[in-house]
Amino acid sequence: MTKLIKITLPDGSSRDVAPGTTPADIAADIGPGLAKAALAARIDGEVRDIMRPLETDAELALITSRDEDDALELARHDFAHVLAEAVQNLFPGTQITFGPATDHGFYYDFAPTKERGPFTDEDLPAIEEEMRRIIAADKPLVREVWQRDDLIQRWEQDGEAFKAEWAHELPDDEEITVYWSGEKDAPDAWMDMCKGPHLASTGKLDPKAFKLTRVSGAYWRGDQRNPQLSRIYGTGWLNRKQLNAHILRLEEAAKRDHRKLGQEMDLFHFQPEAQGSVFWHPHGFVIWRALEAYMRRAIDDAGYEEIKTPQLMDVHQWEQSGHWGKYSENMFAVPDEVPDAESEGPVIRGDAGMMAIKPMNCPAHVLVFRQGIKSYRDLPMRLFEHGCCHRNEPHGALHGLMRVRQFTQDDAHIFCREDQIVAEVRAFCELADRVYRDMGFEKYAIKLALRPEKRFGSDEDWDKAEEELRQAVIDAGMATEEYGWEELPGEGAFYAPKLEWHLTDAIGRTWQVGTIQSDRVLPARLEATYIGEDGERHQPVMLHRAIFGSYERFVGILIEHYAGKLPLWMAPVQAVVATIVSDADEYALEVAEELRRAGIRTQTDLRNEKINYKVREHSVAKIPNLLVIGKQEAEKRTVALRQLGEKQQQFVSLDEAVAMLKTDAIAPDLRD
């Protein structure tokens, strides 16, 4: 008689079953409802197939669609497999590679035949159709353990070069499994090498809960030197309701796209003659100026000194800082000569020296620091610059305001002694906190990016540098869950660890903006020193830091966060005075003048149009305050104030209206 194994359930009860019993058997034993609902099982914490036999004592928890995260992960992984099977059915000769679940769905990377070429959007409907057929066929997904050599042989036989390559490299001690879609002897059986787990059969998927969304190129194993594969993306969910909700969220996100709003609100534009560089329009630049003025107050208050450094420096300087060697391919260089457009020869002879446009401000800041002899008493020295930088970003990387070739950083470098680092970083944490809250972000995460594999310096130095940053956040009381505190192994720069600030916007997306990192490499390379208490020369530590990151990108983030409905203090136009009848024109002009005198950015709309029309137009333009002036208002010297997003209007006196708007129009740091 075989020895029974003991299976413990989440409620603490246990049952003894024969080895080889599956979680599905146990579910069926508990009840038919559960048997139907069970999708997979968590065995000692690991998600496994519902049909995979149990061999040893274990803790078992059945996974149903109510365990949403696990269930989604399983479903998406299965969708990816079904996608691969569908593609191979429709396009024989296509090689399969990988297909994982993603945050909202799944993708699968294929190597199409040469004749066929990459997949296009037009292929998607047919592939979706085939996927639905496979789901409807309810093919069982069966796990099978293979010997590596057999599997490699099988893949090679099938012309699956990528799979064969991968099988070669799987670690020796790892059990290699494949999953069959359909019984393995069935004529339409299909298989993929996969760790699993999977649902019991394709029919567990909801054919109305997925949608293929796009195609793209992707490099084999994520490396540019490798062949490019054809990737198909899909979004996948447990049911149609979830899919529809997701599609709705995408539509919402598209509505707040800063590129769309930037055009609608007449904030900025791009054009081919200056690709990747922003043409700021008057309204857009109002936002910029509000932020810039805010930031100047903030850094003045925090003990920084603002400087301005050259746009162009001799390439020699960039060689010394090390940037020319490492990053020259992303730098713009100009010859230091007068162009000759008149005569026959080349405009640029090319025999002069080179200058480079700054891609960052740090070397110039070190040069400012180096002027004169610095004493330990001069430290910390906090040099701030609204630094306009240029980086020659790859064409494919450009994206609205979010990734540009010319941008302005709120950049500062704090030169300090070793014993001042923790206090400086802590003060920065507090400054950043104030700024983000003033900008209207209620939630953000602070992350510590730790030493990468390839790095400069000894382990002791890294221990120290990491601990300094960690300690500063602890001292600020921000190394907590509330502040999203997290340490990211391997994510640091090659010369130092860094703290990163990730903002969460109104629809839950995150944006990395601020950063601070300690740097002992650049001060050494550029020979920055100060005279210590002991009369000797010492090397200061340089803290690179930014809060907005870049003005361009930060404005973009604000537009998306607020969906264009910016807080009053940064709104391009804060109020529009609109008339109902032309008899009110005179009073309307008076109202506008009053508002302007109170410092409120005001426009008038005296056009001969219906008030309905004017209300609609200014609402669409996201004007925060609309002051409507009719005959009554003109007589009683009042206004009808309609605020964006409010359904009700308020009838108030002119003085009251000015007072109301004035309060909100002040930047948050200037309010009492």
Added chain:
RNA sequence: GCCGAAUUAGCUCAGCUGGUAGAGCAACCGCCUUGUAAGCGGUAGGUCAUCCGUUCGAGUCGGAUAUUCGGCACCA
């Protein structure tokens, strides 16, 4: 930079298998003096991204270039 797609009026878009461009909104003009999300009528506006090719004839077919979009790679 790589893969795929797109580029038509200020904006959003239509234009089937080739026969010298069309709508709505905006603009301008006129009527209406209007009470809280589009009043009515009229006028004007386009080398169909650029260049080259195929063709009797190209917005439409082919190629190159530029930019944009979705990804990939990159992001000091």
